[in-house]
Amino acid sequence: MGNDFTSALRPAFVMTILFALLLGIGYPLAMTGIGQTFFPVQANGSLVMEGGRAIGSTVVGQAFVADRYFQTRPSAAGKGYDGLASSGSNLGPTSQALVDRITPDVAKQRAAGNTAPLPADLVTASGSGLDPDLSPAAALAQVERVAKVRGMPAERLRALVTAHVESPVMGILGDAHVNVLALNRALDATGVTGATR
């Protein structure tokens, strides 16, 4: 085996270097070149620009906590929607901590006059803590509150939400969802800001 072992050393050593250069440097750099050339927007984070600065990404969620906006889901990423610390809550199904977190969120909805059973995504934390979307039901559940704050007719807001629903791909892939950043930008674009702003 002594001879065998030395016979393995040279190929192992040289192959390690060659493959590391090909797969660890060559491949990702070439892919970056292609990405930056052909898909410059996506390759750099799908940023939404306004007045020369980035106000968000079409792909990644951001925190919306103000009552005048449709609010994003609870987030366990850092202090909420931390782009440097993606995470779920990891609370188990029988966790008292989970109940303690959901209870006040439900109470807040009830206080806003929402008496129906709540859509699950409205009060649960996503896997990434950066979920950009809401289910249509979770967006519609917020219409009354936003309407009141902004002084807008609820009907108009419902139509706005419906217009922003993205259907499942080919009717099968994924669930219908609403991108919250897109919805809230459309909301701001209506020009109605409400007195409490």
Add this chain to the structure above:
Amino acid sequence: MTIQGWILILGFVGILLALTKPVGSYLFALYEGRRTPLHLVLGPVERGFYRLSGIDPAKEQGWRRYTLHMLTFNALLMLLTYAVLRLQGVLPGNPQGLPGLSEHLAFNTAVSFTTNTNWQSYGGESTMSNLAQMFGLTIHNFLSAATGIALAFALFRGFARRSSATIGNFWADATRVTLYLLLPFCVVLTVFYTASGVPQTMAGTVDITTLEGVSQVLAIGPVASQEAIKMLGTNGGGFFNANSAHPFENPTALTNLIQMLSIFVIGFGLTWTFGKAVGNTRQGWAILSAMVILFLAGVTVTYWQEAAGNPIVHQLGVAGGNMEGKEVRFGMAASALFAVVTTAASCGAVNGMHDSFTALGGMIPLLNIQLGEVVIGGVGAGIYGFLLFAILAVFVAGLMVGRTPEYVGKKIEGREVKLAVLAIAILPLVILGFTALSAVLPSGLAGPLNKGPHGFTEILYAFTSGVGNNGSAFAGLTANTPYYDGLLGVAMWLGRFFVIVPMLAIAGSLASKTHTPESAGSFPTTGALWVGLLIGIILIVGGLTFLPSLALGPIADHLAMISGKTI
């Protein structure tokens, strides 16, 4: 559960069944060392690699030499990654300015990626520089996958060859798989992911001022190139902490589908390659049937439980399925499906947090790994793990009906059965041993986030995932401690190489045997009876061993959940 959800699940399996033969026959060309159309472009690269490293690809190796070269290569790759991780603070490609990793974390991570586990004790975006992601980790995603497929080829040759002293050449197998299969597929996948919104840049972060006027810093980097091989090579190590739940890793329902298909496609194909190699493709289809039946059973339980939701949360006035830890854009069916796919294969990527699944919904991923990840399984590792069970199954069948055990033309004798049991026994030994240890030691008990049975499941899942080389987690466990990093590192190493070495010994032993033609006395290994026997052996040997531990963890958790008790 919805009809739309089931169309997705069955359509997913349908696509894979349609791909099995084309992918399997391409793999067969690589197995045989035949020319492919890609040789035109990559042939010179392959030959250059051999020349520089003094390898003669036509020179065959016996099982001992094959093992030795594979181990030496893997050991050197591991050292390289350890060095890169420790030194990343002073190396270039670090726009985030991140420091080097601690000894125990660098050790754990280097073992983790070498063994195709990709367990992550760290959060990617807050720990790894771009260089570490590419040069330290992505290379393993390719080469641990290539190693797995090479090893499967070696075992196939054991069955296929007659009176042979050799089982192939490790370097030729690993190089061909990397250059002609993994790399070109990944180039295509990377372009698709980038176009779909997965970042691919050398920058480290972007600054955003949100609509509410708050500053948000998003981590980015060369994500797409890593994502492609992370799934195709059943590695599962995410660029970000949240893995494929992170919108930058998996932005749409379509990328999610492609990721799930990537995990399984090579595993499906290899069953066909095996059948072709031993001269009867029905042997391959029989194996695949057993796998698909076990897979669909798992999906049904998880999808049913997740869609039904958590009664404790329902009591609070919330309707619908269990959305804690899941992303809206994928929906319930694709989240449940992903969890079962990633643990049936040894991938370990997640698009939702398993820790927050319902008790039984989360038990299926755990059980999948405990069965040895032979339901499709990791690239290469799945099929060779499954063949170990097949050896056991013909042995048991032989005992039951009084026939000489034979499988695909080879007599199965004492040596093969002993080695197979050795390889299979390492899983329960390490999982149950290390879990028991951690359930009494203070440094073990410091880990879990959740209390009670669910906390126990977090520990059980960690060692199961480590030994099984899966890499998914009940991520509430705080694993980046000297205790868990060290013990899990050992578990991952044992789980990979203490299966591989006996398996290669079996390959060597089988290759040296003559062909035993099928006779009236042979137990047929293609029909429904055989498929049923395989499933039985896998469930009894793989599953029953773990039943007591499951009773203490997820089953107790489930009983608490349905009676509305929180802990």
